Amino acid sequence: MKIFICGKCGHLAFDAAPEACPVCGAKKEEFTQNDRIFEESRANSPEAEVKHVPFVQVNKECGLVPDKGCTDILVRIGKTLHPSEDKHFILFIDCYQNGAYVGRAQLSPGLYPAACFHLKTPTGTVTITEHCNLHGYWKTEIIL
Ligand SMILES: [Fe+2]
Structure with a gap:
């Protein structure tokens, strides 16, 4: 599954980055992709x-x-x-x-x-x- 993270408020979007963050309104360009974000948290702790x-x-x-x-x-x-x-x-x-x-x-x-x-x-x-x-x-x- 593709996971995109809002650089402004931390909201996660699945499959595709939205045109605007539904939480804070940040633009699509402010999202970065990290499909392993949950695995990384588990692996780190x-x-x-x-x-x-x-x-x-x-x-x-x-x-x-x-x-x-x-x-x-x-x-x-x-x-x-x-x-x-x-x-x-x-x-x-x-x-x-x-x-x-x-x-x-x-x-x-x-x-x-x-x-x-x-x-x-x-x-x-x-x-x-x-x-x-x-x-x-x-x-x-x-x-x-
Ligand atoms: Fe904690």
């Missing part, structure tokens, strides 16, 4: 996997969006919770559905490394990526 691979739960009908039938993708970074400190924290969690970007949770040391995405359509493959300021990019994929 194999012991870090348990604290970085997104742990995902699916909740149906939380009730926050009544009468629409939302499907909630609850994400926590790490089977063992990742630190959230000034020097070591998760920058963001991005959510994709069927390879297309649907949303970002922008994080900071003031937040736990967790997020919830309320999907409108409960079908397909959901990919969750996260970016740790020290340990790079990690991902999880689930099929709804």
Whole structure:
């Protein structure tokens, strides 16, 4: 799979670089290709996997969006919770559905490394990526 990284905000695009970054608006030329970005994070810090691979739960009908039938993708970074400190924290969690970007949770040391995405359509493959300021990019994929 081809992976393109936005040089401005770190967003990842799969298969092709977009004309404009859906997160920050950076132009296509600002993306660089690195198809091995997840493998590199794992290779650089194999012991870090348990604290970085997104742990995902699916909740149906939380009730926050009544009468629409939302499907909630609850994400926590790490089977063992990742630190959230000034020097070591998760920058963001991005959510994709069927390879297309649907949303970002922008994080900071003031937040736990967790997020919830309320999907409108409960079908397909959901990919969750996260970016740790020290340990790079990690991902999880689930099929709804
Ligand atoms: Fe980390």
